[in-house]
Amino acid sequence: MNPGGVLLEVKHLRTCFWSAEGEGQAVDDVSFTIQVGEVLGMVGESGCGKSVTSLSIMRLIPEPPGKIAGGEILFDGRDLLRLSAEEMRRVRGRQISMIFQEPMTSLNPVFTVGYQIMEGYMLHTGATRGQALDRALELMKLVGIPSPERRVDDYPHQFSGGMRQRIMIAMALSCDPRLVIADEPTTALDVTIQAQILELMNRLRTQLGMAILLITHDLAVIAETAHRVVVMYAGKIVEEAAVEDLFHSPLHPYTQGLMGSIPRLVRRGDRLVSIDGMVPSPFRLPAGCRFFNRCKRRMERCERSMPPFFEVPPGSGHRAACFLHEGAAT
Amino acid sequence: MSDQRPVILEVENLTKHFPIHGGLLGRQVGAVRAVDGVSFTLAEGDTLGLVGETGCGKSTVGRTILRLYEPTSGRVIYRGTNLFDLSAGEMRSMRRELQMIFQDPYASLNPRMTAGEIIEEPMIIHSLGSRSVRTEKVLELVGEVGLAPDHLDRYPHEFSGGQRQRIGIARALAVEPRLIVADEPVSALDVSIQAQVINLLSDLKKSRRLTYIFIAHDLSVVEHVSDRVAVMYLGRIVELASSEELYGNPLHPYTKALLAAVPVPDPRVRPERTLLRGEVPSPLDPTSGCVFASRCPIAQGDCATTPPRLEEALPGHQVACRYLQLSRERMPFVRRG
Numbered sequence: 001m002n003p004g005g006v007l008l009e010v011k012h013l014r015t016c017f018w019s020a021e022g023e024g025q026a027v028d029d030v031s032f033t034i035q036v037g038e039v040l041g042m043v044g045e046s047g048c049g050k051s052v053t054s055l056s057i058m059r060l061i062p063e064p065p066g067k068i069a070g071g072e073i074l075f076d077g078r079d080l081l082r083l084s085a086e087e088m089r090r091v092r093g094r095q096i097s098m099i100f101q102e103p104m105t106s107l108n109p110v111f112t113v114g115y116q117i118m119e120g121y122m123l124h125t126g127a128t129r130g131q132a133l134d135r136a137l138e139l140m141k142l143v144g145i146p147s148p149e150r151r152v153d154d155y156p157h158q159f160s161g162g163m164r165q166r167i168m169i170a171m172a173l174s175c176d177p178r179l180v181i182a183d184e185p186t187t188a189l190d191v192t193i194q195a196q197i198l199e200l201m202n203r204l205r206t207q208l209g210m211a212i213l214l215i216t217h218d219l220a221v222i223a224e225t226a227h228r229v230v231v232m233y234a235g236k237i238v239e240e241a242a243v244e245d246l247f248h249s250p251l252h253p254y255t256q257g258l259m260g261s262i263p264r265l266v267r268r269g270d271r272l273v274s275i276d277g278m279v280p281s282p283f284r285l286p287a288g289c290r291f292f293n294r295c296k297r298r299m300e301r302c303e304r305s306m307p308p309f310f311e312v313p314p315g316s317g318h319r320a321a322c323f324l325h326e327g328a329a330t
Numbered sequence: 331m332s333d334q335r336p337v338i339l340e341v342e343n344l345t346k347h348f349p350i351h352g353g354l355l356g357r358q359v360g361a362v363r364a365v366d367g368v369s370f371t372l373a374e375g376d377t378l379g380l381v382g383e384t385g386c387g388k389s390t391v392g393r394t395i396l397r398l399y400e401p402t403s404g405r406v407i408y409r410g411t412n413l414f415d416l417s418a419g420e421m422r423s424m425r426r427e428l429q430m431i432f433q434d435p436y437a438s439l440n441p442r443m444t445a446g447e448i449i450e451e452p453m454i455i456h457s458l459g460s461r462s463v464r465t466e467k468v469l470e471l472v473g474e475v476g477l478a479p480d481h482l483d484r485y486p487h488e489f490s491g492g493q494r495q496r497i498g499i500a501r502a503l504a505v506e507p508r509l510i511v512a513d514e515p516v517s518a519l520d521v522s523i524q525a526q527v528i529n530l531l532s533d534l535k536k537s538r539r540l541t542y543i544f545i546a547h548d549l550s551v552v553e554h555v556s557d558r559v560a561v562m563y564l565g566r567i568v569e570l571a572s573s574e575e576l577y578g579n580p581l582h583p584y585t586k587a588l589l590a591a592v593p594v595p596d597p598r599v600r601p602e603r604t605l606l607r608g609e610v611p612s613p614l615d616p617t618s619g620c621v622f623a624s625r626c627p628i629a630q631g632d633c634a635t636t637p638p639r640l641e642e643a644l645p646g647h648q649v650a651c652r653y654l655q656l657s658r659e660r661m662p663f664v665r666r667g
Contacts, residue, residue, distance in 0.1 A: 045520035160609050190383035191549065192606045195591035199605060217521060220593035243597040261525035262595050263554035271532070272525035272554070278490050 006074075007211050008034040008057070008179060013071035015049075015056045017282070018064060024282035026052040026066070028235040034179065039205065039212045041226030041243065043219060043258075047279055049235040050215045054181045057213075058098060059088050075179070094124040097172040101184035104164060107156040113167045114140075114152035121174040139170040144200060162193035166200065173204065181213045186221065198225060219262060223247055228317075231255050234279055234290035240309075241318040251312055251320035254291045289322070297324060335373040338509060338541050339395075344368040344404035346387075346394045350614070362613050364390040366565035367404075369640070374508075377535065377542040379556030379573070381549055383588075385610060386562040388545045392511040395543070396428055397421055408509070426456050429502035433514035435494030439486040445472075445497050446482035452504045471500040476530060492523035499530065503538070511543045516551060528555060549592050553577050561585045564613055564621040567640055571647040578665060581649045584622045586663050604661065620651070628653060628660045 015027040027049040034040045042050045055061050056068050059080060073080040080091065100106040108116060117139055118132035127135065133152070140148035143166040156164055165185065172180055182201070186194040202225065205212060214225055222229055222243065229246045231239040231254065239252040250256045260273025277294040286292055289302040302323060310325040312318055345368075347361040365387040372378050380388040393399045395406050397413060406413045408428065416424060429452075432438035439448055446468055453464050469479055475496040486494055495515060502510055512531065516524040532555065534540060546552050552559055553573055560570040561584065569582040580586045590603045608625050617623060623633040630653055640650040651657060 045522060162609055190547065190610075192383065192588060192591045193609065194593070195603060196605050198593070199603075218593070219521075220595040223595045223597045223599075224593045247595065247597050257522060259595075261521045262550065263525075263528070263548075264550040264592075264595055271529050274525035274529055275522035276526070278492070278523075 005036050006033050007036045007038075007076065008213075009072075009074040010053070010057065011072040011074065013053065013056055013073065014069040015052050015061060015066060016069050017066045019283070021281075021283040025235050025285060026282055027056060028285075030071075030232075030235075030237055032230050032237065032240065034211050034213060036178070037205075037209050037211055038228065039214055039226045041222035041229040042213060042215045042232060043217065043222050043229060044232035045217055045279065047234075047282070048232040050232050051183055053232075054098070054183055054213065054215055057181065058092055058096060059083075060092075090124070093120045093177075094175040095177055096179045096181065097175070097177040099165075099168050099172050099180060099182040099185045101187050104156065104161070106168060107164060109156055112153050112155055113159070117167070117171050117174055120171060124175045135174060136170070139174060140167075142173070142204070143167075143170045144196075145170075161189055162196060165189060165193075165197055169197075169200065169204070173208065173210075176208065177210055179211045179213065181215070183215045184217070185214075187216065187218070194221075201225070219247075219258060220264070231258070234285065235282060236290060236321065238291065238322070239318075239320040241316075245316070245318045249318075251318065251325055252291075252322050253295050253297050253324070255320075257294075257296075299323060335375055337371050338374040338409060339372040339543075340405075340407040341371070341391075341395065342369050342405045342407070344391060344394060344406065345402045346390050346399055347402045360614055363565050363616050364613060365394060366616070368562075368565075368567055370560055370567065370570060372509075372541060372543065374541055375535075375539055376557045377544050377555055379552035379559040380543060380545045380562060381547065381552045381559060381588075382562035383547060383610060385564075385613065387565040387613075388547075388562050389513050391562070392430070392513050392543055392545050396425065396430055396511055398430070423456070426505045427508045429505065429507035429510050431495075431498050431502050431510060431512040431515045433517055435491055435498050435518065436486070438498055439494060441486050444483050444485055445477070445489070448486075448497055449482075449500045449504055452501060456505050458505065467504065468500075471503055474503070474534070475500045476526075490523075491519050492526060495519065495527050496530070499527075499534070503534070506538075507540070509541045509543070511545070513545045514547070515544075517546060517548065524551070531555065549577075549589065561588065564610060564616075566621050566650065567648075568622060568651070569647075569649045570640070571644075571649075575644070575647050579644075579647075580663055581643055581647070581654055581657060582622075582651050583626050583628055583657050583661055586657070586661050587627070589663070589665075628656050630656070 011031050013027055013030045017024045017026050030053055044050045057073055061068055068081060114136045117136040121127055121135050122132045136152060137148045145151055145163060145166055186197050189197060216222060226243050229241060229243050230237050233254050239255050250259055257273060257275040275294050280286060280290060288304045289307050292298050292302050307321045307323045309319040309321050312325045312328045344365055346365040347363050349358045350360040352359040368391055380391060382388050394401050401414055449468050449471055450464050453459060472479060472482060477496050516527050519527060544555050556573045559573050559576045560567045563584050569585045580589055587606045604627060606625050611624055617634060619634040619636050620638050623629045638650040638652045640648050643649045643654055
């Protein structure tokens with residue numbers, strides 16, 4: 001892996017949703033970058049804003065009730081938020097593509113898998129049906145579907161969950177994208193199938209050189225796949241680090257709590273470090289640190305003021321939004 | 331340690347086949363062999379973990395033991411009584427001692443009842459206590475599972491997933507059971523909430539001296555909570571041992587492959603792993619031999635035809651494989667992380 005240059009730069013992204021309860025901040029002032037060829041892991045629990053972040057990058061936020069309220073998303077230097085709908089369509093699926101969690105609901109049940117792989121390819125490259133069919137067969141082989149010639153005219157329900165996820169990956173790769181956003185790509189799969197899919201994604205990344213934004217709630221999947229990690233909580237990034245640094249010296253109390261919640265890292269029979277309480281509602285966010293009510297190391301000031309990022313040690317690229325590290329960062 | 335304690339449950343040759351009907355006359359044309367000859371014993375106060383991938387039959391074992399499904403054959407001896415001999419009425423009163431916690435706290439709570447009514451209902455069904463006694467009991471239970479008294483008047487949709495699971499646990503505890511079958515009790519929850527519920531279940535086990543059958547697909551969670559663990563594949567137990575032994579010294583090729591597939595939460599360890607090829611075959615076309623033969627990396631010619639028996643390979647460590655020596659040589663197991 002040899003990352004070279006910034007591929008995607010998200011700056012101060014804010015995305016909100018309207019509901020009967022008022023305006024909810026799903027993503028609030030989120031900034032991060034992805035290098036060419038890099039795997040960036042994005043981890044967090046339900047409702048932390050990780051999927052909304054990815055849908056914002058793809059400009060797939062339904063408006064209304066949602067709205068990208070501010071920020072920039074620079075892809076190859078171009079701000080995706082300023083593109084027309086037509087221009088964005090040419091980016092989506094071609095330069096940035098997406099793999100979703102549930103392949104049964106994201107594949108169309110009434111079209112053959114071959115057609116679904118071909119469709120995007122023909123649309124984006126103007127290829128003929130024959131060329132697209134060749135491409136579909138090539139991709140099915142690449143993602144490890146046995147005897148593609150026989151399976152290309154089958155429908156999604158004729159495949160198992162693992163095979164469907166391979167089809168999704170083939171679709172995502174059809175136009176040689178530079179960035180693939182994988183949103184919980186293995187969450188619905190059994191562990192032996194998950195291992196197969198992760199291995200496939202790693203192999204394809206080395207082979208094809210695309211960057212991956214890997215979104216998951218599973219820290220172990222992150223540990224095995226990502227180069228760098230951002231941890232999200234209640235719509236904000238709370239920590240960012242190279243994967244080794246994050247696992248060896250997590251800085252933010254939330255990240256530390258998450259690590260303590262993994263049974264594998266705790267001796268059998270010992271109590272898990274649970275994080276008491278719940279994530280705050282996006283409609284009733286606290287004024288200060290969003291983790292305040294659940295934090296075991298909270299201080300008085302955390303309730304009122306939002307902690308900025310502190311880099312520990314300075315220059316390391318390991319930053320956490322927590323006042324505990326104020327001293328170490330200067 | 332489990333040796334000295336009395337056996338609370340003995341499962342012998344438990345089998346559950348679901349019939350498949352087809353054709354014009356709706357005759358039975360086949361059967362899904364969900365559970366096929368499962369046997370184990372459970373000592374009082376122990377937690378037995380049942381693990382395996384989707385469709386291995388682990389949930390069916392739990393449900394058939396409690397007769398939520400009627401068994402095809404086999405015996406389940408609970409404290410001297412074969413549950414399968416009981417009439418429906420007798421079984422109903424027996425369920426006071428045998429309770430269940432479900433995976434999906436969204437689907438297993440009646441949306442039209444308040445949390446208080448949900449927790450009280452089992453006591454009404456089993457005619458336990460007067461109204462005031464029950465009300466007091468509900469208050470006690472709510473505190474025990476970590477909810478507040480003012481939660482009692484709320485409806486399920488007003489709770490988070492973790493809180494709903496706490497309501498489900500309080501409901502199960504209301505009749506003071508001895509044995510609880512917990513079917514994927516934390517799989518639907520976020521990891522920090524999952525830890526809260528796991529801690530709650532272990533606290534309750536100690537304070538109420540409960541016995542659990544803990545069914546889950548997450549190997550790390552099962553290791554953490556279980557005294558003994560049974561690994562299932564296509565309706566059979568392929569290996570059964572103490573938690574330390576099973577995770578430290580797995581013998582069956584499937585258990586080894588399964589453990590090796592679990593991602594390790596440590597970036598220094600990026601393991602090379604033997605990936606299992608293919609996927610679990612259909613439980614519709616059963617093999618006469620070993621259920622794992624079609625995917626086994628060390629399968630021999632006769633594995634597909636001669637079934638292995640679940641036998642003790644080491645003291646307290648049962649395994650169903652006829653080629654253990656080969657498994658040791660060709661699939662050495664190194665624990666990671």
